[in-house]
Amino acid sequence: MASDNNKLSLDSIRDSLIRQEDTIIFNLIERIKYPITPTLYKEASSSSWNISGSLFHYLFQETEALHSKVGRYLSAEENPFFPDKLPASIIPPSKCTPVLHPAAECVNVNEKILDVYKKQLLPLFCTDQADDEENFATTASCDIQLLQALSRRIHYGKFVAEVKFRDCTDQYKPLILAKDRDALMKLLTFEAVEEVVKKRVAKKAFVFGQQVTLNIDDNTKEAKYKVDPSLVSRLYDEWIMPLTKLVEVEYLLRRLD
Numbered sequence: 272m273a274s275d276n277n278k279l280s281l282d283s284i285r286d287s288l289i290r291q292e293d294t295i296i297f298n299l300i301e302r303i304k305y306p307i308t309p310t311l312y313k314e315a316s317s318s319s320w321n322i323s324g325s326l327f328h329y330l331f332q333e334t335e336a337l338h339s340k341v342g343r344y345l346s347a348e349e350n351p352f353f354p355d356k357l358p359a360s361i362i363p364p365s366k367c368t369p370v371l372h373p374a375a376e377c378v379n380v381n382e383k384i385l386d387v388y389k390k391q392l393l394p395l396f397c398t399d400q401a402d403d404e405e406n407f408a409t410t411a412s413c414d415i416q417l418l419q420a421l422s423r424r425i426h427y428g429k430f431v432a433e434v435k436f437r438d439c440t441d442q443y444k445p446l447i448l449a450k451d452r453d454a455l456m457k458l459l460t461f462e463a464v465e466e467v468v469k470k471r472v473a474k475k476a477f478v479f480g481q482q483v484t485l486n487i488d489d490n491t492k493e494a495k496y497k498v499d500p501s502l503v504s505r506l507y508d509e510w511i512m513p514l515t516k517l518v519e520v521e522y523l524l525r526r527l528d
């Protein structure tokens with residue numbers, strides 16, 4: 272969708288952001304089935320595993336390398352976490368006209384996303400602090416899928432910014448030329464939209480995280496949810512939307528290069 276210039280509108284981009292909420296919430300529910308598993312993220316040098324860095328880092332880098340070979344990062348919607356380590360794609364690039372300005376390639380906030388994920392999000396969502404040795408690989412695979420979904424959503428800010436720039440070039444141009452970050456941030460912010468996003472993701476977390484049973488008596492029991500809806504709302508409020516807006520500003524600042 273985001274590679275089709277004709278269909279580019281703020282509504283279509285927002286529809287995609289809404290659909291991506293489902294992916295993020297389902298991936299979050301999958302990841303928090305497992306405990307935090309701190310050993311996964313520790314340097315493996317002290318263990319008998321023959322790798323440098325942590326097991327999580329090793330699996331993530333190898334996963335990205337494999338995905339790169341089959342063309343994942345040729346898509347403007349995908350942004351690698353380890354851009355310096357990617358092998359070339361065996362698939363040729365698409366012949367479609369790119370939607371984004373070429374400077375989009377320089378905007379990548381994955382380092383920040385990874386830092387926030389390990390230091391703030393995992394401790395917030397995973398209530399069990401233990402290790403689950405039997406599920407190291409499965410847990411790390413869940414991390415990778417969730418991080419890729421978060422990264423895709425946050426970097427979608429480039430498409431949002433492109434549409435806003437095309438729709439209101441006269442308003443954006445002087446602010447870009449003046450490199451006025453604060454004014455750009457103000458112009459691209461829609462507080463009413465953000466309020467709706469926060470409410471909708473909480474409702475989705477509530478609906479997707481319910482225990483579904485066929486027994487009518489179970490409805491009277493106290494409901495248990497797989498993820499706390501208020502935390503999902505906070506995830507969007509404190510991390511996902513601010514980082515999306517950061518991507519929007521960074522993209523706009525380069526839009527006239």
Ligand SMILES: O=C(O)C(=O)C[C@]1(C(=O)O)C=C[C@@H](O)C=C1
Binds near residue numbers: 431464468516519
């Ligand atoms: O929908 C937009 O206009 C966006 O820029 C996306 C988004 C978001 O991240 O959801 C970010 C900033 C706006 O204030 C509202 C929503």
